[in-house]
Amino acid sequence: MDAPCVNPSERASHAGDERHSAxxxxxxxxxxxxxxxxxxxxxxxxxxxxxNAIVGRHGDGWKVRVTAPPEDGKANDAVLRLLAERLELxxxxxxxxxxxxxxxxxxxxxxxxxxxAERRLGRKA
Numbered sequence: 001m002d003a004p005c006v007n008p009s010e011r012a013s014h015a016g017d018e019r020h021s022a023x024x025x026x027x028x029x030x031x032x033x034x035x036x037x038x039x040x041x042x043x044x045x046x047x048x049x050x051x052n053a054i055v056g057r058h059g060d061g062w063k064v065r066v067t068a069p070p071e072d073g074k075a076n077d078a079v080l081r082l083l084a085e086r087l088e089l090x091x092x093x094x095x096x097x098x099x100x101x102x103x104x105x106x107x108x109x110x111x112x113x114x115x116x117a118e119r120r121l122g123r124k125a
Contacts, residue, residue: 036110038111038113041107042060043058043061043104043106043107044062045066046103050065051067052082064083073100076105080094083107086121087117088120089112093112095110
């Protein structure tokens, strides 16, 4: 049985074993304990509505209406912009995780925990 790697020079000698590298490779991002709060929201989206609005709860998620049509990702973009605005987050912190072509979607929110997201979504715009 091999001894565990402890010397950084030994770690680099294990070809193909990225987990033991002494330093992150280019393009690799260390998130460890430095990662901020994040949460995911379940949404039910109604595109082509009269106005943009977060209507309220819909089961275990949120009902969202946007004026954009469900074509070429326009409604998805409108949903992400609306959430970023309401949650007071930069646009890059709100990403679509699931449901790009359906009404049911899951979005990930970086930099905010679930309790704070619920509080901000629940207040009137």
